Amino acid sequence: MSTALLQVDNLKKYFAVPQGYLHAVDDVSFSIDKAATLGVVGESGCGKTTLGRVVLRLLDSTDGRIVFDGEDVTHVKGAKLKALRKRMQIIFQDPYASLNPRKTVFQTISEAMSINGRLSAPEIKKRVVELMDIVGLAQRFVNAYPHELDGGRRQRIGVARALSIEPEFIVCDEPVSALDVSIQAQILNLLIDIQTELGIAYIFITHDLSVVKHISDNIIVMYLGQVVEEVASAELFSRQIHPYTRALLSAVPVPIVNYDKKRILLKGEISSPVNPGEGCRFAPRCDYVQDRCLEEGPELREILPRRLARCHFAERFA
Amino acid sequence: MPSANAAARAQGPYENVVVRQRSMFRQIVDRLVRNRSAMIGFCILMTIVVLCLLAPVIAPEGYNAQNLLEKFLTPSLRHPCGTDNLGRDVFARILYGGRVSLFIGFASTLFAAAVGIVIGLFAGFSGGAADNIAMRFMDVLMSIPAILLAITIAAALGTGVSSAIFAIGISSIPIFARLTRAPIIQLKNEEYVEAARSINAGRLRIMFGHLLPNIMSPLIVQVTVNVALSILLAAGLSFLGMGVQPPSPEWGAIITSAMVYIIDHSYLVTMPGIAISLTVIALNLFGDGLRDCLDPRLKI
Amino acid sequence: MSENILSVRNLTVKYISRETGVCHAVNDVSLDVKKGETIGLVGETGAGKTTIALSILRLLPMPPARIVSGEIYLQGEDLLKMPEGGMRGIRGGRISMIFQDPMTALNPIDRVGDQISEMIKLHLDLNNAQAAGKAAEMLEMVGIPSTRFNDYPHQFSGGMKQRVIIAIALACRPELLLADEPTTALDVTIQAQVLNMMKGLKNELGTSMVLITHDLGVVAETCDRVAVVYAGEIVEIGTADAVFEKKSHPYTVGLFNSLPDITGERKRLLPIAGLMPDPTALPEGCKFSPRCPACGEACTKGPVGLRLESGTHFVRCLKAGQ
Numbered sequence: 001m002s003t004a005l006l007q008v009d010n011l012k013k014y015f016a017v018p019q020g021y022l023h024a025v026d027d028v029s030f031s032i033d034k035a036a037t038l039g040v041v042g043e044s045g046c047g048k049t050t051l052g053r054v055v056l057r058l059l060d061s062t063d064g065r066i067v068f069d070g071e072d073v074t075h076v077k078g079a080k081l082k083a084l085r086k087r088m089q090i091i092f093q094d095p096y097a098s099l100n101p102r103k104t105v106f107q108t109i110s111e112a113m114s115i116n117g118r119l120s121a122p123e124i125k126k127r128v129v130e131l132m133d134i135v136g137l138a139q140r141f142v143n144a145y146p147h148e149l150d151g152g153r154r155q156r157i158g159v160a161r162a163l164s165i166e167p168e169f170i171v172c173d174e175p176v177s178a179l180d181v182s183i184q185a186q187i188l189n190l191l192i193d194i195q196t197e198l199g200i201a202y203i204f205i206t207h208d209l210s211v212v213k214h215i216s217d218n219i220i221v222m223y224l225g226q227v228v229e230e231v232a233s234a235e236l237f238s239r240q241i242h243p244y245t246r247a248l249l250s251a252v253p254v255p256i257v258n259y260d261k262k263r264i265l266l267k268g269e270i271s272s273p274v275n276p277g278e279g280c281r282f283a284p285r286c287d288y289v290q291d292r293c294l295e296e297g298p299e300l301r302e303i304l305p306r307r308l309a310r311c312h313f314a315e316r317f318a
Numbered sequence: 319m320p321s322a323n324a325a326a327r328a329q330g331p332y333e334n335v336v337v338r339q340r341s342m343f344r345q346i347v348d349r350l351v352r353n354r355s356a357m358i359g360f361c362i363l364m365t366i367v368v369l370c371l372l373a374p375v376i377a378p379e380g381y382n383a384q385n386l387l388e389k390f391l392t393p394s395l396r397h398p399c400g401t402d403n404l405g406r407d408v409f410a411r412i413l414y415g416g417r418v419s420l421f422i423g424f425a426s427t428l429f430a431a432a433v434g435i436v437i438g439l440f441a442g443f444s445g446g447a448a449d450n451i452a453m454r455f456m457d458v459l460m461s462i463p464a465i466l467l468a469i470t471i472a473a474a475l476g477t478g479v480s481s482a483i484f485a486i487g488i489s490s491i492p493i494f495a496r497l498t499r500a501p502i503i504q505l506k507n508e509e510y511v512e513a514a515r516s517i518n519a520g521r522l523r524i525m526f527g528h529l530l531p532n533i534m535s536p537l538i539v540q541v542t543v544n545v546a547l548s549i550l551l552a553a554g555l556s557f558l559g560m561g562v563q564p565p566s567p568e569w570g571a572i573i574t575s576a577m578v579y580i581i582d583h584s585y586l587v588t589m590p591g592i593a594i595s596l597t598v599i600a601l602n603l604f605g606d607g608l609r610d611c612l613d614p615r616l617k618i
Numbered sequence: 619m620s621e622n623i624l625s626v627r628n629l630t631v632k633y634i635s636r637e638t639g640v641c642h643a644v645n646d647v648s649l650d651v652k653k654g655e656t657i658g659l660v661g662e663t664g665a666g667k668t669t670i671a672l673s674i675l676r677l678l679p680m681p682p683a684r685i686v687s688g689e690i691y692l693q694g695e696d697l698l699k700m701p702e703g704g705m706r707g708i709r710g711g712r713i714s715m716i717f718q719d720p721m722t723a724l725n726p727i728d729r730v731g732d733q734i735s736e737m738i739k740l741h742l743d744l745n746n747a748q749a750a751g752k753a754a755e756m757l758e759m760v761g762i763p764s765t766r767f768n769d770y771p772h773q774f775s776g777g778m779k780q781r782v783i784i785a786i787a788l789a790c791r792p793e794l795l796l797a798d799e800p801t802t803a804l805d806v807t808i809q810a811q812v813l814n815m816m817k818g819l820k821n822e823l824g825t826s827m828v829l830i831t832h833d834l835g836v837v838a839e840t841c842d843r844v845a846v847v848y849a850g851e852i853v854e855i856g857t858a859d860a861v862f863e864k865k866s867h868p869y870t871v872g873l874f875n876s877l878p879d880i881t882g883e884r885k886r887l888l889p890i891a892g893l894m895p896d897p898t899a900l901p902e903g904c905k906f907s908p909r910c911p912a913c914g915e916a917c918t919k920g921p922v923g924l925r926l927e928s929g930t931h932f933v934r935c936l937k938a939g940q
Contacts, residue, residue: 053512056516058512058515058516082518085516085517085518086518088516089516089517090512090513090516092509092512092513093509094509097508097509097510098508098509098510098512098513099510099513100510100514100528100531100532101532102528102531102532103528106337111514111517111519112517112518115517115518115519115523116517116518125335125337128337129335139335142335142336142337143336143337158513161513161517164517165517
């Protein structure tokens with residue numbers, strides 16, 4: 001048994017739609033060590049949000065296995081699921097939609113404790129204030145409603161709520177996408193500090209490559225439900241193997257005037273995740289597409305040591 | 319923890335923090351007091367309620383004291399609303415009748431709201447077959463005109479105040495069920511509901527603790543409107559002989575029994591009519607104000 | 619002066635409401651847009667960027683908004699003094715605007731081709747067939763096959779919708795394009811496509827553009843000049859080269875320090891302390907002073923004017939260059 005806190009094997013999540021099955025997550029495997037961060041990056045419709053929900057057991061998987069701390073939790077129910085939920089938490093993207101507008105800061109942060117813990121009322125109060133300190137919320141906001149606060153402070157409430165039952169693992173679903181850059185930087189620093197201090201593992205879901213580079217140890221790049229490349233964070237940015245990853249990176253606007261880089265403009269747009277065919281899912285947009293790509297879907301395989309990519313011709317780009 | 323939160327860290331001990339309950343009720347009251355239309359409605363309504371409650375003091379002779387020598391007296395100081403065909407003081411009858419009417423109105427509405435909201439919550443939150451069955455049943459109820467439904471139920475249960483409450487209440491259930499279900503279907507996919515699930519909140523807690531408070535505003539307004547409607551429906555039932563039985567006064571019953579004299583003694587109809595209108599207007603004013611005050615996002 | 623397509627002079631806009639008081643949305647903003655130039659307006663939510671753009675088109679909701687003072691010249695003509703009828707000819711004709719959200723900017727029940735030709739018919743003297751022909755031409759120009767002329771918006775993806783919106787905006791060959799976060803709602807690969815296309819079309823048609831964005835990367839790639847907006851004021855303005863090379867205002871510096879660096883080593887971010895001031899209660903003196911690490915005594919006293927940094931690079935800071 002490895003030391004991984006979370007191990008996901010061949011996870012699949014299909015949604016039934018009138019035309020057939022929508023392959024939101026298709027055969028995704030990864031593992032996360034304690035206190036480590038896995039970045040999940042991809043564009044809208046790549047299945048990254050669904051992946052987070054399935055791992056948290058907020059959605060049931062279609063197939064595959066989720067092992068948390070050595071225990072298969074793919075199908076646990078009832079009391080065991082409740083126990084599991086105490087160890088895993090989520091921080092949402094939209095600090096407006098993810099807080100109940102009718103609940104005060106105190107009610108929102110304390111709710112998880114009153115549901116799950118055996119803490120007395122004064123203990124809960126002490127813990128709420130402690131959590132507010134950790135996430136940098138002034139005490140005077142304890143009775144405020146979400147609508148009285150700005151986006152950054154709301155997101156801090158979301159972080160405090162996730163931390164309140166001392167999870168070992170948090171799925172951060174685009175936690176900074178809705179925030180302005182200066183606030184985004186504050187929240188990113190906060191998340192990093194919390195990880196350093198409390199040793200929490202993160203799955204960090206985002207579409208923002210500079211953010212994912214900043215916070216992750218390992219990164220998986222997703223395209224149409226599949227992992228197309230998996231690599232240590234630092235290496236990804238020096239060299240990309242999969243053609244999609246390359247195009248994705250080259251598309252990011254860099255805040256340097258006359259920055260010298262070769263931009264790869266992709267053809268067309270992401271195809272439908274409903275009943276994807278046999279071939280490589282990126283093939284319709286790929287510049288290097290061959291006959292083989294259209295007939296046979298490539299497997300995710302190790303191209304270089306600890307570098308995985310899903311491309312028949314990956315060696316050519318390595 | 320590094321510098322980012324140093325400022326926050328320098329805060330005082332937790333004992334100094336006052337967690338205000340800021341309960342819904344306190345806030346609503348605070349805001350209501352500052353809302354003019356709500357206060358006008360509330361004052362009118364309270365005046366009517368208090369007058370009705372004090373009926374035995376104001377009109378100690380009761381609602382049925384006849385004086386055939388004094389029939390059809392036009393309104394005067396001694397009889398503010400005149401007297402009817404049996405020489406009964408109409409004002410006294412309106413006061414006593416108000417107790418019955420208001421009671422039927424409120425009781426049947428509360429009954430309908432309680433049942434309808436629970437049905438709507440479960441149907442909307444569960445979705446699927448349960449939702450379909452419950453809502454089709456509601457559709458059937460709704461497709462029958464309220465008065466017909468009430469007559470049928472009253473006929474089955476017999477006449478009287480309690481069966482009137484039940485009959486009128488049942489006919490209002492679908493409105494509350496639909497009014498609850500529609501926003502629930504929309505809200506149940508909100509992220510804060512998912513957040514609640516992720517911290518192990520149970521179904522009941524999510525439904526009643528998270529969702530219900532967010533949809534209260536239209537429901538409360540509907541309650542006030544529905545009280546008014548129920549009062550009118552009760553009057554209709556009485557008119558058809560299926561509701562409250564004479565000589566027990568009830569605003570609708572007073573009006574219907576006076577219909578015969580509407581040409582020569584119109585005050586017999588207008589006086590209880592004014593009572594009904596005033597109550598309905600007061601309820602609507604209060605309901606509108608209440609809706610505004612129920613939304614914590616409003617800065618007043 | 620003559621080469622300026624657009625000149626905004628000392629524009630001040632307030633939102634006045636009884637409940638919240640007076641909101642100072644835009645304070646004494648002056649801005650020139652030269653022919654064929656792209657100028658970026660950068661700033662965070664609530665800085666007043668969109669209000670500036672809406673003032674140019676006179677599309678502000680009035681009340682509560684009120685243009686307190688200032689002039690906006692479109693090739694020498696003051697738009698703020700123009701009668702409403704005249705403005706109608708300018709909107710969509712000589713000045714077009716692209717809004718942020720492509721999902722809501724198109725009418726869901728109209729065919730996209732008709733939405734483009736409607737714009738053309740409003741401004742150019744063409745019959746239905748000619749307008750439709752031109753609309754089809756516009757679709758091709760933004761990279762959509764004209765066979766999709768009769769499709770409805772819901773049949774398009776987000777990126778395609780934004781292309782349609784750009785086609786509508788450019789249909790009458792405007793002299794000036796106001797683009798309010800045109801690619802914020804799009805994925806990066808689609809954003810790259812759309813920005814690339816916009817750049818190409820702009821050069822081809824010689825249109826000037828005001829690009830509103832919060833993304834410094836987008837500015838670096840597309841803008842000739844940049845104006846950094848904070849609390850309704852331009853705090854730094856100059857060529858993109860100059861401003862990115864020599865960031866002079868502490869706010870601009872703070873924005874850059876907040877960005878995770880995709881090109882270099884990972885290091886701790888240095889966010890700007892605090893929050894944007896409440897626009898109904900702006901601080902005395904320099905509006906950035908409460909958050910500024912270099913704030914001195916003089917900064918909180920009187921208003922701070924724009925000062926020449928070098929060439930055409932201006933900074934609203936007493937400490938700049940020290």
